[in-house]
Amino acid sequence: MSRRVRLGLFLLAGPGLAAVLVLGFRGLPAFGDYHGVYGRIVDNFALSARHATDFVTALNFDIRAFDTLGEEYILFAAAAGVALVLRGLREEGEGPHPAPPQQHGFAGASDALRSLALLLPPLLVGLGGYVVLHGALTPGGGFQGGVVLAAGPLGALVTGRYLAFKRIAPHSAVEALEALGAWAYAMLGLGGLVFASRYLQNYLPLGIPTHLLSGGFMPLNSIAVGLEVSGAFLLVWTEFLDQALISGRGDRS
Amino acid sequence: MTTVQAVALCVVALAGGAVVLVPDPLRQVFVLGVFGLSLTFLFFAFQAPDVALSEIVVSALALPLIVLAALRKIHQHERESEQEREER
Numbered sequence: 612m613s614r615r616v617r618l619g620l621f622l623l624a625g626p627g628l629a630a631v632l633v634l635g636f637r638g639l640p641a642f643g644d645y646h647g648v649y650g651r652i653v654d655n656f657a658l659s660a661r662h663a664t665d666f667v668t669a670l671n672f673d674i675r676a677f678d679t680l681g682e683e684y685i686l687f688a689a690a691a692g693v694a695l696v697l698r699g700l701r702e703e704g705e706g707p708h709p710a711p712p713q714q715h716g717f718a719g720a721s722d723a724l725r726s727l728a729l730l731l732p733p734l735l736v737g738l739g740g741y742v743v744l745h746g747a748l749t750p751g752g753g754f755q756g757g758v759v760l761a762a763g764p765l766g767a768l769v770t771g772r773y774l775a776f777k778r779i780a781p782h783s784a785v786e787a788l789e790a791l792g793a794w795a796y797a798m799l800g801l802g803g804l805v806f807a808s809r810y811l812q813n814y815l816p817l818g819i820p821t822h823l824l825s826g827g828f829m830p831l832n833s834i835a836v837g838l839e840v841s842g843a844f845l846l847v848w849t850e851f852l853d854q855a856l857i858s859g860r861g862d863r864s
Numbered sequence: 865m866t867t868v869q870a871v872a873l874c875v876v877a878l879a880g881g882a883v884v885l886v887p888d889p890l891r892q893v894f895v896l897g898v899f900g901l902s903l904t905f906l907f908f909a910f911q912a913p914d915v916a917l918s919e920i921v922v923s924a925l926a927l928p929l930i931v932l933a934a935l936r937k938i939h940q941h942e943r944e945s946e947q948e949r950e951e952r
Binding site: 642751856 | 930932933
């Protein structure tokens with residue numbers, strides 16, 4: 612099809628599509644119009660019955676904690692899948708990763724950049740830990756904090772020093788972190804089965820609202836998910852960066 | 865809808881278009897990061913700070929890093945196959 616025919620077709624179809632879209636948008640409910648019942652129930656319920664001031668966390672880690680179990684294992688399976696496929700590509704078994712020939716730093720890194728690489732990891736890990744622990748109080752929680760935690764070791768990468776990154780987050784530790792997080796969340800759920808006769812039912816004292824240790828087992832669930840998420844992200848990054856920076860350096864064929 | 869929300873929506877629309885219009889994948893990664901930041905701003909303006917917190921790290925760090933690694937790998941691959949062709 613030539614450019615002119617395509618343009619003609621578009622001029623014919625475009626206005627029709629626009630008209631249908633406008634008609635469709637006119638039938639939409641007004642902006643901010645909310646008729647959901649569930650949301651209002653949770654709004655009235657999360658603070659009084661769960662002692663959490665961040666309702667999103669209350670929903671994620673208590674009221675619908677079972678959904679979070681599914682989400683967590685989706686991430687776990689995805690990260691494990693990435694590791695499996697990329698290691699298969701490298702024709703490598705379960706063994707340790709090959710030692711890289713040289714430090715992949717780029718020579719032009721200035722002193723300012725170097726000090727930034729030194730500063731960023733502890734700051735980011737601190738912030739991530741804060742976000743994970745305060746999930747029940749302020750916006751945040753295991754998922755958000757876990758990603759921030761995982762970003763910490765990456766701070767060492769701003770100077771291109773991949774080996775420094777691997778020294779902060781060794782491969783075996785990353786794998787262990789991910790597995791530990793996934794295991795811990797399932798075990799916390801089993802605790803509910805034992806102490807409260809229902810899987811993922813709260814069995815810890817709720818505490819005083821706005822205190823750090825409040826919301827029952829929400830902080831524990833948050834920590835478990837945080838470990839899992841940071842482990843999963845670090846694992847995926849490590850596998851991708853191994854592919855890009857270490858393997859395939861020319862001695863393979 | 866408040867002014868902040870309207871501005872956020874417009875910025876997201878513009879940034880999204882910009883991502884598509886950049887032809888070079890390497891530059892596209894950075895525009896994608898900026899698009900992610902505008903999305904973060906949007907989520908924050910619509911009172912979803914929980915989502916904004918995840919979005920800021922995922923879009924500014926997690927996704928660009930993976931795309932950059934993939935791009936580097938592709939370049940390596942191209943260079944190697946070129947060398948092999950020259951050797952023959």
